[in-house]
Amino acid sequence: MDQVGQWTHGLTRVPFPVYQDPAVLDQEQRLVFEGPVWNYLCLETDIPGHGDWRTTFVGRMPVVVVRTETGKIAGFENRCLHRGALICLDNAGNSKNFTCVYHAWRYDLSGTLKSVAFGKGVNGRGGMPDSFRIGDHVTRTLRIECFSGLVFGTFSDAVVDLETFIGPEVAAALRLTASRPLKVIGRFTEVLPNNWKLYAENVRDTYHASLLHVFFATFRINRLSQGGGVSVSDSGACHVSTTLAPTQDTDSAYAGMRSVDDGLHLSDPSMLDAEDEHGDRVRQQILSVFPNFAMQRTYNVMAIRQFVPRGVDKTDLNWIYLGYADDTPGLRRRRLKQLNLAGPAGFVSMEDGCIGNFVERGAVAAPHGVSLLEMGGGGTESQDTRATETAIRGFWKMWRGMMGQ
Amino acid sequence: MTLVSRIAALNAEYAAAIDDDRLEEWPAFFVEDCLYKITSADNLRDGNEAGIVFADSRAMLADRVLALRRANIYERQTYRHIISTPRVIDAGGIIAETPFLVVRTMRDGRMDLFVAGRYRDRLVVDAGGLRLAERLVICDSSHFDTLVAIPL
Numbered sequence: 282m283d284q285v286g287q288w289t290h291g292l293t294r295v296p297f298p299v300y301q302d303p304a305v306l307d308q309e310q311r312l313v314f315e316g317p318v319w320n321y322l323c324l325e326t327d328i329p330g331h332g333d334w335r336t337t338f339v340g341r342m343p344v345v346v347v348r349t350e351t352g353k354i355a356g357f358e359n360r361c362l363h364r365g366a367l368i369c370l371d372n373a374g375n376s377k378n379f380t381c382v383y384h385a386w387r388y389d390l391s392g393t394l395k396s397v398a399f400g401k402g403v404n405g406r407g408g409m410p411d412s413f414r415i416g417d418h419v420t421r422t423l424r425i426e427c428f429s430g431l432v433f434g435t436f437s438d439a440v441v442d443l444e445t446f447i448g449p450e451v452a453a454a455l456r457l458t459a460s461r462p463l464k465v466i467g468r469f470t471e472v473l474p475n476n477w478k479l480y481a482e483n484v485r486d487t488y489h490a491s492l493l494h495v496f497f498a499t500f501r502i503n504r505l506s507q508g509g510g511v512s513v514s515d516s517g518a519c520h521v522s523t524t525l526a527p528t529q530d531t532d533s534a535y536a537g538m539r540s541v542d543d544g545l546h547l548s549d550p551s552m553l554d555a556e557d558e559h560g561d562r563v564r565q566q567i568l569s570v571f572p573n574f575a576m577q578r579t580y581n582v583m584a585i586r587q588f589v590p591r592g593v594d595k596t597d598l599n600w601i602y603l604g605y606a607d608d609t610p611g612l613r614r615r616r617l618k619q620l621n622l623a624g625p626a627g628f629v630s631m632e633d634g635c636i637g638n639f640v641e642r643g644a645v646a647a648p649h650g651v652s653l654l655e656m657g658g659g660g661t662e663s664q665d666t667r668a669t670e671t672a673i674r675g676f677w678k679m680w681r682g683m684m685g686q
Numbered sequence: 687m688t689l690v691s692r693i694a695a696l697n698a699e700y701a702a703a704i705d706d707d708r709l710e711e712w713p714a715f716f717v718e719d720c721l722y723k724i725t726s727a728d729n730l731r732d733g734n735e736a737g738i739v740f741a742d743s744r745a746m747l748a749d750r751v752l753a754l755r756r757a758n759i760y761e762r763q764t765y766r767h768i769i770s771t772p773r774v775i776d777a778g779g780i781i782a783e784t785p786f787l788v789v790r791t792m793r794d795g796r797m798d799l800f801v802a803g804r805y806r807d808r809l810v811v812d813a814g815g816l817r818l819a820e821r822l823v824i825c826d827s828s829h830f831d832t833l834v835a836i837p838l
Contacts, residue, residue: 372728465734466734466735466736467725467729467734467735467736467737467738468728468729468732468734468828469726469729469738469828469829469830470828470829470830471829471830471832471833472829472830472831472832473832474831474832493759495757495758495759496753496757496758499756499757500757545752545756545757547745547749547752548745548746548748548749548752549743549745549746549748549749551743551746552746552749597829602734602736613735614742616736617735617736617737617740618740618741618742618746620736620737620738620740621739621740621741621746621750624738625738625830625832625833625834626724626738626739626830626833626834626835627738628750628753628757628758631758631760631833631834631835632758632759632760632833634832634833635759635760635761635832635833638832
């Protein structure tokens with residue numbers, strides 16, 4: 282497509298129209314979400330039995346993910362081939378087949394059209410012409426791959442396999458997180474009043490964490506001077522950032538900033554009692570898989586974030602809170618309490634709900650303006666600090682390649 | 687006063703404390719060893735235990751107020767709670783359900799119906815008055831616009 286705004290200075294400038302132009306959203310549907318990427322769809326545990334299905338999205342496209350009679354997972358566009366109505370109406374269910382409610386066109390569990398109601402007409406009248414052949418009408422199906430209990434799908438024949446796509450660092454983190462059977466313990470959606478890319482950047486923005494989310498720094502949960510760093514996959518598409526448990530009590534890098542208020546303490550600090558359940562000292566880990574997936578570990582919190590664009594300035598952020606199926610009651614209680622840190626009301630996440638909208642409003646009259654991304658240089662390499670914007674530049678490297686920008 | 691009236695009076699004071707930005711008074715509506723959770727009807731139906739807010743002590747409620755005042759960033763906004771008549775489910779154990787609406791007004795004047803839902807409460811008589819031992823905030827929707835800072 283045509284260039285959107287002015288791309289200058291390598292990956293360190295982003296022209297604001299990419300967040301504002303409705304034409305970009307349409308192009309992204311075709312070139313990014315339906316392009317050579319792996320979209321997060323659901324958890325394997327969401328559809329454990331034959332005929333179990335869930336509805337989800339690839340970009341703005343509604344899709345159905347289903348476990349078929351053979352135990353394989355299939356995915357297809359949730360759009361009837363007749364008039365375009367949704368085939369599945371609910372969030373989840375179990376079926377032997379799917380029938381569109383509008384005119385009862387019937388599909389098997391893989392999304393293949395099987396029959397057309399009144400195809401031969403009624404009492405010899407009406408019906409489909411002889412030229413109509415069911416086999417000519419084909420549902421768009423996803424290629425599915427699973428990794429560590431997560432189900433991903435793609436419409437591309439060209440994309441590399443899922444494990445290569447996410448890269449070794451993200452793969453290692455996901456393997457560890459899914460080392461025991463996962464269990465969903467909560468689902469909430471935060472409706473973000475901003476373009477989806479502002480959120481995709483935010484999850485890759487290791488620089489902002491302790492500056493915007495003051496709760497972290499004030500209560501010494503996470504400071505940039507704690508150990509950790511950020512790994513970016515070669516393509517730029519995926520990242521994992523890690524913060525280790527602190528080894529010292531105080532540091533001076535925050536002197537004079539808003540985020541320091543050493544007078545504060547929690548009356549009930551039991552919320553922060555954590556178990557080092559993986560034995561790796563990781564206090565906070567955020568990873569992303571381009572385009573629509575992030576996953577976090579914060580103390581004993583495990584949460585998936587799926588972002589679904591709803592419009593040029595509206596994004597559904599689906600939070601899926603996780604535990605393990607074999608959690609002890611004590612560990613489960615820790616997760617429930619520590620989840621106060623995450624989600625729409627989270628002490629270290631609620632600001633992410635509004636910050637994208639602050640950008641939308643700040644840049645509304647700046648079609649020739651740019652966003653500046655020079656922290657940590659101009660590259661997309663892995664770095665052993667979180668005072669960097671390398672993972673955001675990685676996102677733009679991938680996005681620009683797909684969008685021809 | 688009937689039990690219904692006493693619960694309604696508690697809810698009126700509860701709403702006024704939040705809507706008048708006297709958040710520091712909010713924890714006192716609960717007993718020390720309380721449970722306050724914000725969840726949704728779908729999560730309740732599916733047996734999902736997690737909420738977007740989960741406090742199992744009055745001190746945790748006070749901590750949330752402290753964080754809202756001193757640490758968290760959100761645009762200035764107010765709530766208007768419209769709380770309906772309590773429905774007593776168990777007079778002995780004092781279990782009641784009460785529907786509510788919250789209208790949120792932002793600093794720029796935008797006004798939205800923010801949450802519709804019901805409180806499922808277990809109350810106890812404490813120091814002569816009613817206090818909340820449990821308040822389960824069951825939102826009709828699992829969707830929340832932008833963020834939830836001020837308690838429901």
